[in-house]
Amino acid sequence: MAGASSTEKNKQVFESEEDLAVDLAEYVAHLSDQFAKTRGAFTVVLSGGSLVKSLRKLVEPPYIDLVDWSKWHVFWADERVVPKDHPDSNYFLAYNGFLSKIPIPAGNVYAINDALSAEGAADDYETCLKHLVKNRTIEVSEINGFPKFDLMLLGMGPDGHVASLFHGHPLVKENKKWVTFIKDSPKPPPERITLTFPVINASAHIALIVVGAGKADAVRSTLGSDQDTDLLPVQMVSPDGKLNWFLDKGAASKL
Numbered sequence: 001m002a003g004a005s006s007t008e009k010n011k012q013v014f015e016s017e018e019d020l021a022v023d024l025a026e027y028v029a030h031l032s033d034q035f036a037k038t039r040g041a042f043t044v045v046l047s048g049g050s051l052v053k054s055l056r057k058l059v060e061p062p063y064i065d066l067v068d069w070s071k072w073h074v075f076w077a078d079e080r081v082v083p084k085d086h087p088d089s090n091y092f093l094a095y096n097g098f099l100s101k102i103p104i105p106a107g108n109v110y111a112i113n114d115a116l117s118a119e120g121a122a123d124d125y126e127t128c129l130k131h132l133v134k135n136r137t138i139e140v141s142e143i144n145g146f147p148k149f150d151l152m153l154l155g156m157g158p159d160g161h162v163a164s165l166f167h168g169h170p171l172v173k174e175n176k177k178w179v180t181f182i183k184d185s186p187k188p189p190p191e192r193i194t195l196t197f198p199v200i201n202a203s204a205h206i207a208l209i210v211v212g213a214g215k216a217d218a219v220r221s222t223l224g225s226d227q228d229t230d231l232l233p234v235q236m237v238s239p240d241g242k243l244n245w246f247l248d249k250g251a252a253s254k255l
C-alpha cells in the first residue's frame with residue numbers, strides 16, 4: 001500500500017488505446033521540448049513489443065513537425081540477440097514503426113551490435129553508454145553514478161516483466177552492471193540483453209504503457225491495494241525521477 005497515493009496521481013486510464021496514443025504523443029513531445037531547450041539533447045529509451053505501435057501519433061502532424069528530432073538520442077531498454085532485420089528484433093520493430101518516419105540523425109540511434117554474442121553485445125552496449133555519459137550526451141545520476149536517461153518508455157508483459165527482466169530470474173537483482181544478458185528468457189527468443197534495474201530506476205522520467213485486459217492481473221498486483229511481497233519486475237520500477245502510467249480500460253479493468 002505504501003506509495004499508492006503518489007502512484008495514483010500518475011496513473012491515467014484511457015477509454016481506448018487510440019486515446020492513450022494521443023496523450024502519449026503529447027507527453028513525449030512536451031518532454032522532448034523541455035530537454036531540448038534545457039540541455040540540448042533528449043535521451044529516449046524504447047522498449048519492444050506493443051509500445052512502438054502506441055507511439056504512432058508522434059510521427060503524425062502536429063508532432064512530426066514540432067519535435068526537434070535532431071536533439072533525440074534513442075536507446076533500447078532491451079534487445080533480442082538476433083540480426084537487426086529479424087522479425088524478433090526490437091530495433092527492427094522500432095525502425096519500421098517509428099524511426100524510419102522521423103528525421104533523426106542516424107548517428108543518434110544506438111542499436112545493439114547484432115554481430116556479437118549475448119555477453120559481447122551487453123558489454124559493448126555498456127561501453128557505448130559509458131562513452132555517452134563521459135561526453136554528457138547521457139546525464140549521470142548524482143545519487144549513484146548510474147546513467148540517467150531523460151525518458152524511458154517501458155512496456156510490460158502479461159507476466160509483469162519489463163525490459164528483459166523476468167519474475168524470479170536472478171537478473172532482477174543485478175545491482176552493479178548497467179547492461180546485462182539473459183540466455184534463458186522464459187519468453188522467446190531466449191537470448192537477450194537488457195538494462196538493469198539501477199539504470200531503469202535512475203531515469204528522470206519513466207512512462208509505463210500498458211494495453212489490454214491480458215495485463216490486468218499484473219497491473220492490479222502493482223497498482224491495486226493488496227500488494228504481494230513477492231514483487232513482479234514491474235513492481236520494482238521505482239525511479240528517482242517521475243513515473244507515469246498510461247493504461248487503457250482493459251489493462252485497468254481489475255483495479
Ligand SMILES: O=C1O[C@H](COP(=O)(O)O)[C@@H](O)[C@H](O)[C@H]1O
Nearest residue numbers: 047048049050051155156157163
Ligand atoms: O519481450 C518483450 O516484451 C515486453 C512487453 O511486450 P508487449 O508486446 O507485451 O508490450 C517489451 O516491453 C520488451 O521490450 C520486449 O523485449
